[in-house]
Amino acid sequence: MTQRISKYQRFKMMNPIIQFFKYIYLSIKIMLIVAGGHGSTRKVN
Amino acid sequence: MAKIVVLGAGISGHAAASHLRRKLPKEHEVVVVSPNSNYQWIPSNIWVGIGRMKSEKILFPLAPLYKKKHIGYKQAKAVSFYPEGDQKEQKPYVLAEYVFGEQKGQQEKITYDYLINATGPKLNFEATEGLIPGKNKAYSVCTYTHADHAWEGLKKLIEQMKQGKKAKILIGTGHAKSTCQGAAFEYILNVEEELRKHKVRDMAEVTWISNEYQLGDFGMDGMLLSYGSMTMKSHEMIEMIFEDRDIKWILGAGVNKIEDGVAHYENLEGEQKSEIYDFAMLIPSFSGHGFKAFDKNENDITEKLFKGFMIVDANYTPKPYEEWSVQDWPETYQNPTYKNIFAPGIAFAPPHSISKPRKSKNGTEIFPAPPRTGMPSGITAKIVADNIIDTIKNGKESLTHKGSMGNMGAACIASAGFGMTTGSGVSITTYPIVPDYEKYPKTQGRQLSKTFGEIGLAGHWLKLSLHYAFIYKAKMRPFWWLIPE
Numbered sequence: 003m004t005q006r007i008s009k010y011q012r013f014k015m016m017n018p019i020i021q022f023f024k025y026i027y028l029s030i031k032i033m034l035i036v037a038g039g040h041g042s043t044r045k046v047n
Numbered sequence: 048m049a050k051i052v053v054l055g056a057g058i059s060g061h062a063a064a065s066h067l068r069r070k071l072p073k074e075h076e077v078v079v080v081s082p083n084s085n086y087q088w089i090p091s092n093i094w095v096g097i098g099r100m101k102s103e104k105i106l107f108p109l110a111p112l113y114k115k116k117h118i119g120y121k122q123a124k125a126v127s128f129y130p131e132g133d134q135k136e137q138k139p140y141v142l143a144e145y146v147f148g149e150q151k152g153q154q155e156k157i158t159y160d161y162l163i164n165a166t167g168p169k170l171n172f173e174a175t176e177g178l179i180p181g182k183n184k185a186y187s188v189c190t191y192t193h194a195d196h197a198w199e200g201l202k203k204l205i206e207q208m209k210q211g212k213k214a215k216i217l218i219g220t221g222h223a224k225s226t227c228q229g230a231a232f233e234y235i236l237n238v239e240e241e242l243r244k245h246k247v248r249d250m251a252e253v254t255w256i257s258n259e260y261q262l263g264d265f266g267m268d269g270m271l272l273s274y275g276s277m278t279m280k281s282h283e284m285i286e287m288i289f290e291d292r293d294i295k296w297i298l299g300a301g302v303n304k305i306e307d308g309v310a311h312y313e314n315l316e317g318e319q320k321s322e323i324y325d326f327a328m329l330i331p332s333f334s335g336h337g338f339k340a341f342d343k344n345e346n347d348i349t350e351k352l353f354k355g356f357m358i359v360d361a362n363y364t365p366k367p368y369e370e371w372s373v374q375d376w377p378e379t380y381q382n383p384t385y386k387n388i389f390a391p392g393i394a395f396a397p398p399h400s401i402s403k404p405r406k407s408k409n410g411t412e413i414f415p416a417p418p419r420t421g422m423p424s425g426i427t428a429k430i431v432a433d434n435i436i437d438t439i440k441n442g443k444e445s446l447t448h449k450g451s452m453g454n455m456g457a458a459c460i461a462s463a464g465f466g467m468t469t470g471s472g473v474s475i476t477t478y479p480i481v482p483d484y485e486k487y488p489k490t491q492g493r494q495l496s497k498t499f500g501e502i503g504l505a506g507h508w509l510k511l512s513l514h515y516a517f518i519y520k521a522k523m524r525p526f527w528w529l530i531p532e
Contacts, residue, residue, distance in 0.1 A: 006286075006291040016468075016469075016504050021504040022505075028506075029512070032509070035458065035476050036476070040454055040456070041449055041450065042454060043451045043453040044374050
């Protein structure tokens with residue numbers, strides 16, 4: 003096993019307070035990306 | 048008055064039927080034809096497969112909901128397509144066979160003005176010899192019943208491990224052209240976490256086996272993504288997670304045969320290899336359902352409708368990988384020959400894979416087929432529904448709603464362990480799904496500000512929130528349409 007994620011990183015990943023704010027941030031960001039629209043890729047002559 | 052028939056009641060078919068019913072006046076008929084009696088929220092099958100969620104929590108019966116919402120429902124499977132009708136029936140129709148109740152076994156011509164084919168994929172277990180869910184110690188999490196069986200198998204193994212048995216666990220793809228690596232990725236992380244919770248992690252060797260060339264390909268050719276303040280490639284991120292959790296990996300593997308506790312595969316070097324296991328979860332390849340189509344004189348016109356999956360407005364011209372373009376991907380999901388037939392979700396034939404195609408030295412194609420997860424399935428279903436609604440309301444064809452997977456974002460919230468305070472998730476978004484190398488030439492075809500990865504507890508909460516939100520939406524509870532696809 004190779005420890006690739008440091009203890010400090012893991013603390014941040016699992017800390018409920020930090021993660022609560024991350025949850026709000028991610029929810030908004032994902033909503034903007036996914037619901038932010040979609041469309042064509044083809045040029046209309 | 049128009050009649051819209053929707054084949055399938057999965058994420059795509061159900062989304063299309065819901066939007067059609069909400070926006071069309073009651074004089075228009077919406078009919079869903081599906082062999083399944085339940086709606087299931089497939090992304091949560093992962094938790095059923097580790098015993099953290101009961102399958103009843105991810106499904107609900109369709110018949111009462113459709114009755115309440117004035118959506119017609121026939122529990123039947125489509126058999127063949129007659130887009131011109133026949134000598135006796137003037138209107139186009141689908142021949143369907145009932146699978147339940149008094150009418151079981153009876154066939155019916157279901158006529159339509161518009162047809163939405165949202166039949167999804169056939170789980171093609173037969174393509175891999177010996178890959179049968181629940182047999183040969185190999186399982187699947189593709190349906191809730193499969194996931195239930197997977198948990199039974201895993202639970203038994205965990206009990207044996209508690210008695211001192213050392214075990215090998217193999218999770219990944221069960222065919223050289225499988226897709227849905229994301230589901231297998233979620234499952235391997237959840238299984239690994241469960242082993243820790245049951246205090247038997249040190250008794251198990253956990254291995255990822257996949258047809259991907261690199262980790263983190265996910266059938267999307269991998270991606271360059273933002274991770275915190277860094278920019279990294281998806282394979283670097285997944286490598287970090289796997290190494291940290293002591294998960295081994297085998298890549299470029301085309302699994303071709305399963306025997307009791309043995310997976311045989313060919314790798315890109317052309318070598319035939321085997322991997323033994325005590326528990327495996329392997330995703331099968333997906334295929335079309337093998338539907339036939341006939342014209343009004345009963346001549347076979349299957350090639351006008353199907354190319355494995357249904358033919359839509361994509362560019363299917365065969366060309367080398369270097370010439371593939373994002374413009375090849377469909378935008379309206381309309382069949383070019385029969386303009387009143389549409390195929391959103393997984394039912395449409397993709398123009399080509401997204402990942403770079405690779406062959407072994409023996410000529411066997413080993414690379415992921417293109418994934419089409421719940422999010423694009425829902426979005427494309429809504430696009431199709433909106434175009435049909437506009438066409439009916441305007442009295443002439445209207446295709447103003449467009450959504451190419453090359454101009455659409457998707458989020459993959461991969462659970463990495465269940466628990467309100469101990470759970471974890473890997474949240475990855477990508478925009479666009481199909482890389483656009485012309486628009487984003489320096490960032491591997493993706494917009495970096497919208498393509499990012501995050502690991503942590505928030506990911507688990509997000510996936511749990513999505514579970515409840517999408518089941519609420521599927522149940523068509525008040526203001527369900529405010530929740531985006």
